[in-house]
Amino acid sequence: MSTVVFASVVRVKDGLPLSASTDYEQDPELQETKRHLKTLSKKLSQLPDRCSLKSGSYNVNFTSSLGVGYLMVCAASYPNVLAFCFLDELQREFIVTYDSKRIGGVVRPYSFIEFDTFIQKTKQRYNNPRSLSTKLNLSDMQTEIRLRPPHQLSPDELQALNGCSRRSSAKYNGIAPTQMLEPASLSGIVSCVLTVLCGGLNLLRGVHAIESILQNDGEDFNYVMAFFLGTAACIYQCCLFAYFSVWRNSKSFLSLALICLSNMYLHELRNLWQILFHVAVAAFMTLQIRLRRPIGKAPDYNV
Incomplete structure (x- = not known):
């Protein structure tokens, strides 16, 4: 026909x-x-x-x-x-x-x-x-x-x-370099801003910890490492939110775990509310990373 x-x-x-x-x-x-x-x-x-x-x-x-x-x-x-x-x-x-x-x-x-x-x-x-x-x-x-x-x-x-x-x-097999993500929602943007804020606070406290070490040899250098690891994890969460990568969800959970561990180690330098704030922001960011999905092909894309 x-x-x-x-x-x-x-x-x-x-x-x-x-x-x-x-x-x-x-x-x-x-x-x-x-x-x-x-x-x-x-x-x-x-x-x-x-x-x-x-x-x-x-x-x-x-x-x-x-x-x-x-x-x-x-x-x-x-x-x-x-x-x-x-x-x-x-x-x-x-x-x-x-x-x-x-x-x-x-x-x-x-x-x-x-x-x-x-x-x-x-x-x-x-x-x-x-x-x-x-x-x-x-x-x-x-x-x-x-x-x-x-x-x-x-x-x-x-x-x-x-x-x-x-x-x-x-x-490009396996790395999906051109994979796009869905447009960022308002809650996702807010979580990204809060995560940057937490990263900045960690960085600032880390710099102060270094100054304290230079002035007093008895300070614990592990505190500096904990602050900077928290900063790196926050930055990495923002990258995972902004760009697609393989095992994106698993990486976001690992970043969340790293932030939780670093805050547990810093319990002597932070009060309970500060620790809860950092952990809550990290958990919120992890959720937004999971909710912002890659753009898939339309169902009828079979040409």
């Missing part, structure tokens, strides 16, 4: 998906084709602005302009001219709806997921020729395709692109 099966909009410079249609097809061949589409979406900057790829019973067609790529999967029997008319219509609407500055500034996948409504409606129209109202424009697109035909990607080109993608992902 000649149909448009799937469509997506991505940012050319990094392949970030901006919007996509939803579908529930479980055909293995279609899933393989959508994996090809995902590879292509990350390499649009290296490809011509209009391309086609034959993938078994399906075709992948895409076009790119002004830093945005528009991709679609359709049945192999679907007319080429209709496919690129479909992409051209998505492009015109997307350019009118979103400005380039906003497109360049987004960091989350599917930031323009509301555009999916337009994609779905357009897909329905192009899958029903009787309701298709763009027949008058087909001659223009036919002429354009005849004068400047889409580049037909070969299996060798696709294999080369797949090889580049695998090498790139292997290079």
